[in-house]
Amino acid sequence: QKAQIGVTGLAVMGRNLARNFARHGHTVALHNRSYGRTKELVEEFGHEGTFLPAETAEQFVASLERPRRVVIMVKAGPATDAVIDEFAPLLEEGDMLIDAGNAHYADTRRREAALKAKGLHFVGAGVSGGEEGALHGPSIMPGGPKESYEALGPLLEDIAAKVDGEPCCVHVGPDGAGHFVKMVHNGIEYADMQLIAEAYDLLRRVGGHSPAEIAEIFKGWNEGRLGSYLIEITAEVLKQVDAATGKAFVDVVADAAEQKGTGRWTVQAALDLGVPVSGIAESVFARALSGGKDERAAAAEAGLPGPSAGAEHSGDLVADVEQALFASKIVAYAQGFQQIQAASKEYGWDIDPGAMAKIWRAGCIIRAKFLDFIKQAYDKKPDLATLLVDQYFLDAVSGAQDAWRRVVVTAAQQGIPAPGFASALAYYDGLRAERLPAALIQGQRDFFGAHTYQRVDKPGSFHTLWAAEGRPEVDA
Numbered sequence: 001q002k003a004q005i006g007v008t009g010l011a012v013m014g015r016n017l018a019r020n021f022a023r024h025g026h027t028v029a030l031h032n033r034s035y036g037r038t039k040e041l042v043e044e045f046g047h048e049g050t051f052l053p054a055e056t057a058e059q060f061v062a063s064l065e066r067p068r069r070v071v072i073m074v075k076a077g078p079a080t081d082a083v084i085d086e087f088a089p090l091l092e093e094g095d096m097l098i099d100a101g102n103a104h105y106a107d108t109r110r111r112e113a114a115l116k117a118k119g120l121h122f123v124g125a126g127v128s129g130g131e132e133g134a135l136h137g138p139s140i141m142p143g144g145p146k147e148s149y150e151a152l153g154p155l156l157e158d159i160a161a162k163v164d165g166e167p168c169c170v171h172v173g174p175d176g177a178g179h180f181v182k183m184v185h186n187g188i189e190y191a192d193m194q195l196i197a198e199a200y201d202l203l204r205r206v207g208g209h210s211p212a213e214i215a216e217i218f219k220g221w222n223e224g225r226l227g228s229y230l231i232e233i234t235a236e237v238l239k240q241v242d243a244a245t246g247k248a249f250v251d252v253v254a255d256a257a258e259q260k261g262t263g264r265w266t267v268q269a270a271l272d273l274g275v276p277v278s279g280i281a282e283s284v285f286a287r288a289l290s291g292g293k294d295e296r297a298a299a300a301e302a303g304l305p306g307p308s309a310g311a312e313h314s315g316d317l318v319a320d321v322e323q324a325l326f327a328s329k330i331v332a333y334a335q336g337f338q339q340i341q342a343a344s345k346e347y348g349w350d351i352d353p354g355a356m357a358k359i360w361r362a363g364c365i366i367r368a369k370f371l372d373f374i375k376q377a378y379d380k381k382p383d384l385a386t387l388l389v390d391q392y393f394l395d396a397v398s399g400a401q402d403a404w405r406r407v408v409v410t411a412a413q414q415g416i417p418a419p420g421f422a423s424a425l426a427y428y429d430g431l432r433a434e435r436l437p438a439a440l441i442q443g444q445r446d447f448f449g450a451h452t453y454q455r456v457d458k459p460g461s462f463h464t465l466w467a468a469e470g471r472p473e474v475d476a
């Protein structure tokens with residue numbers, strides 16, 4: 001008996017993916033650097049399906065049907081290279097190595113090119129949804145050569161999350177496209193979480209609501225257009241009471257947010273592509289600020305002053321915050337999708353953005369009702385310049401904007417940080433501005449560096465002889 005698929009790397013993620021394949025009736029070959037994990041899996045979950053445990057890489061490869069499909073689920077980085085180096089020499093032309101870890105897309109591009117030269121298919125697949133998703137149905141974003149999807153796609157679609165019977169898995173595009181999209185998914189997740197946290201903070205500090213009350217507010221929002229996994233779990237977290245102290249759980253947790261790096265990668269890639277993902281960037285920076293122990297201690301010691309008088313919020317705070325949250329969320333997603341489209345163009349990936357919205361509707365952390373509207377927007381117009389001009393989103397943002405502005409004003413007046421809400425609003429106003437002060441920046445650049453500028457009234461590049469027109473010569 002041969003296995004249809006093999007999994008190497010059997011920590012939480014790999015183990016659950018292997019079980020998921022087996023539960024769907026596939027025979028699964030198992031391998032892990034240290035045999036202990038392999039043995040444990042078979043002992044604990046062997047009854048769930050047919051597993052072929054292997055002690056060595058050679059045994060593992062021999063137990064797979066051709067073309068071989070080897071899922072790698074190990075620590076991202078050098079471990080992935082070590083595993084590839086171990087397996088590649090054992091594989092034959094047409095076999096597939098599928099890296100389902102959180103690799104950087106540039107590594108995936110490099111690995112794909114190297115393995116292609118050896119006649120092997122390398123598929124960088126983004127897998128979202130954590131360990132629960134891996135077991136019960138993740139959202140899967142496979143890249144790599146299109147032809148590999150013919151032999152691999154049906155297996156991945158089997159184990160993926162489903163919405164109305166449709167799998168949350170699609171071939172994203174060649175080489176690193178899958179890992180790129182997974183990275184931006186995580187970046188959007190950062191933005192979503194930051195915006196929700198700002199909403200909570202304002203409801204608490206401006207509205208005076210308790211965590212338990214805010215949990216109820218979020219529960220209500222979850223029934224509406226904000227309905228999403230993150231809103232739902234936020235209500236659960238806010239409801240939680242710390243057993244040891246009897247306080248709200250959120251009040252006993254240290255307020256320094258950690259990060260593993262995919263948010264930072266998203267922003268770094270966006271800087272290289274020149275795409276303004278300010279919502280994602282602010283959320284990464286907000287986490288960094290929260291973790292800036294020394295700076296925060298110094299500020300506390302110096303007593304950095306807040307506003308002398310905090311003005312009351314003018315309006316229905318709960319309703320206004322809901323509007324600000326929804327509008328800011330739209331901006332963050334518009335920016336993330338713009339980044340995907342920019343990368344798709346840069347690398348020739350030909351990604352269908354609507355399909356990305358579709359496969360994020362279940363199995364992943366940012367699953368939300370409103371992804372349906374994103375999908376519809378791109379179905380209507382695949383080359384949409386920005387989601388903000390799609391009628392649904394345009395209506396939502398224009399309906400929200402007065403409330404959104406009131407919330408940003410209140411936050412600023414009361415000295416409560418709301419970088420997500422404020423930067424999203426600034427982005428929105430920047431996008432719709434008829435004239436931007438960028439014209440002045442062009443003038444400055446031309447003045448000190450003769451960088452030239454373009455004019456509004458005729459084509460071409462121009463440079464003004466500043467010194468010659470009566471200004472003193474300056475040293476650059």
Ligand code: NDP
Pocket residue numbers: 009010011012013014032033034037073074075076078079080082083100101102103127128129130131
């Ligand atoms: P870990 O990232 O903790 O990695 C542990 C696994 O990697 C073990 O099987 C370990 O083998 C193996 N490993 C480490 N170094 C090497 C090496 N040099 N050579 C061979 N094998 C090695 O496991 P997770 O299950 O948490 O995550 C796996 C991947 O999935 C990661 O890339 C992660 O980023 C990604 N991911 C994780 C999610 C999560 O929620 N945890 C969600 C989505 C993706 P051994 O047992 O011998 O030590």
